[in-house]
Amino acid sequence: MFPAPFEYHRAASIDEALALLAQHGGDARVLAGGQSLIPAMRFRLARPAVLVDINGLSDLAYMREEDGMLAIGAMTRDAALETSDLISAKYPLLADTSAVVADPVVRQSGTVVGSLCHNDPAGDWGVTALAARAQIVVRGKGGTRTVAIDDFLIDSFTTAVAEGELALEVRFPTPPARTAGSYQKIERKVGDFATASAAARITLDANGAIAGAGIAIGAAGPHATRVTEAERLLNGAKPTKELIRAAADAARATADPAADNRGSVEFKKDMAGVLVRRALVAALGRLGVEGLQ
Amino acid sequence: MKISVTVNGKLYERDVEPRTLLAYFLREALGLTGTHVGCDTSSCGVCVVVLDGDRAVKSCTMFAVMADGHEITTVEGLVQGGKLHPLQQAFWDCHGLQCGYCTPGMLMTSYALLKHQPHPDEPAIREALAGNLCRCTGYQNIVKAVQQAAAETNAPAPEPVAT
Numbered sequence: 155m156f157p158a159p160f161e162y163h164r165a166a167s168i169d170e171a172l173a174l175l176a177q178h179g180g181d182a183r184v185l186a187g188g189q190s191l192i193p194a195m196r197f198r199l200a201r202p203a204v205l206v207d208i209n210g211l212s213d214l215a216y217m218r219e220e221d222g223m224l225a226i227g228a229m230t231r232d233a234a235l236e237t238s239d240l241i242s243a244k245y246p247l248l249a250d251t252s253a254v255v256a257d258p259v260v261r262q263s264g265t266v267v268g269s270l271c272h273n274d275p276a277g278d279w280g281v282t283a284l285a286a287r288a289q290i291v292v293r294g295k296g297g298t299r300t301v302a303i304d305d306f307l308i309d310s311f312t313t314a315v316a317e318g319e320l321a322l323e324v325r326f327p328t329p330p331a332r333t334a335g336s337y338q339k340i341e342r343k344v345g346d347f348a349t350a351s352a353a354a355r356i357t358l359d360a361n362g363a364i365a366g367a368g369i370a371i372g373a374a375g376p377h378a379t380r381v382t383e384a385e386r387l388l389n390g391a392k393p394t395k396e397l398i399r400a401a402a403d404a405a406r407a408t409a410d411p412a413a414d415n416r417g418s419v420e421f422k423k424d425m426a427g428v429l430v431r432r433a434l435v436a437a438l439g440r441l442g443v444e445g446l447q
Numbered sequence: 448m449k450i451s452v453t454v455n456g457k458l459y460e461r462d463v464e465p466r467t468l469l470a471y472f473l474r475e476a477l478g479l480t481g482t483h484v485g486c487d488t489s490s491c492g493v494c495v496v497v498l499d500g501d502r503a504v505k506s507c508t509m510f511a512v513m514a515d516g517h518e519i520t521t522v523e524g525l526v527q528g529g530k531l532h533p534l535q536q537a538f539w540d541c542h543g544l545q546c547g548y549c550t551p552g553m554l555m556t557s558y559a560l561l562k563h564q565p566h567p568d569e570p571a572i573r574e575a576l577a578g579n580l581c582r583c584t585g586y587q588n589i590v591k592a593v594q595q596a597a598a599e600t601n602a603p604a605p606e607p608v609a610t
Contacts, residue, residue, distance in 0.1 A: 162465035192508045257578025344577040
């Protein structure tokens with residue numbers, strides 16, 4: 155099906171994009187990679203009257219480390235992360251994620267920031283952003299603000315980006331020493347939405363105890379969900395099989411999935427636990443901690 | 448809305464509705480029916496074309512207006528001087544198709560892959576084609592065809608990996 159008619163504007167600068175978004179308010183949507191928005195428009199799930207295309211804003215296509223953060227611009231496509239030496243060397247959690255978003259052709263168009271702004275309950279980047287404690291930089295008429303990912307993801311397909319605002323970049327804290335992460339996802343086929351997914355990011359202290367834990371699950375609620383109880387259990391503890399099992403059980407208890415043709419509620423809750431366990435084992439394995447299977 | 452798009456080296460100027468999808472623009476406005484439409488929902492990959500020389504895109508999930516000022520390569524653009532592109536020849540030689548419906552998308556995804564990675568190994572080829580569905584071949588001969596085309600390229604061999 156074709157989308158409903160809309161007015162198309164191609165922004166030549168961030169300022170022009172902001173002016174267009176301010177002018178059209180709630181009627182306007184930002185068009186970046188379009189890999190979620192265009193299908194939604196085709197199914198008439200979204201009917202924006204105005205699209206503001208930011209694909210021409212090449213100054214928003216970047217990955218750079220600054221002030222202890224990796225900043226990824228709004229026009230940086232998933233494929234750029236997949237092929238980045240910086241990402242594969244220093245950000246294994248992001249590397250894992252970028253390799254399993256949708257399919258390889260979709261990743262040549264889809265953007266990280268666009269996925270966060272779409273905020274699909276089964277999307278990948280929200281899960282990773284929670285585990286990594288990312289921030290999103292949003293600009294509007296009133297200026298530029300930085301929003302923690304926990305405050306950014308408000309409800310399914312709803313974020314803290316207000317009318318007239320543009321999300322400029324996402325910032326992932328640069329991992330301190332002895333930090334690793336992992337993203338785990340099961341899907342029926344390549345390109346399908348996650349049946350379940352989980353991300354873990356772990357920092358170990360000099361004694362091998364967990365100094366920082368980020369745990370989140372996807373396709374298990376209205377949007378990606380932090381497993382606060384698992385983080386509480388992990389923080390300060392030495393990694394053991396029993397600890398990981400307890401963290402996985404916390405994920406099962408937190409998960410609040412909807413049944414669909416990908417699986418029942420019981421199955422998806424169990425998978426949330428299985429994938430948290432796998433993510434923890436993989437992240438700790440990357441830190442040289444073995445024998446936790 | 449008036450757009451100018453270079454397709455297979457030729458500049459086309461057309462008036463389109465913003466909601467016109469690139470696949471339909473190519474097929475219906477330009478008559479380039481080599482680009483197929485399959486699932487029409489970004490899942491099957493038969494509509495893949497190449498944008499600006501090296502980016503594979505599913506043309507059912509891009510508006511034609513987004514291509515304004517850009518270059519598109521479709522399967523019709525692969526033949527040079529009446530001679531099949533090495534990828535097309537390899538699909539022929541290796542029986543990389545049966546019904547042929549997915550072939551334009553397979554060719555264009557592979558074309559973009561070889562632009563980025565002239566010498567992909569078999570897992571890399573299988574991974575790159577993971578967004579393109581084929582219901583006939585079982586993929587084996589498609590992968591062989593891409594391997595053959597890659598072996599014939601003049602692009603420099605990968606640098607030896609330090610051991």
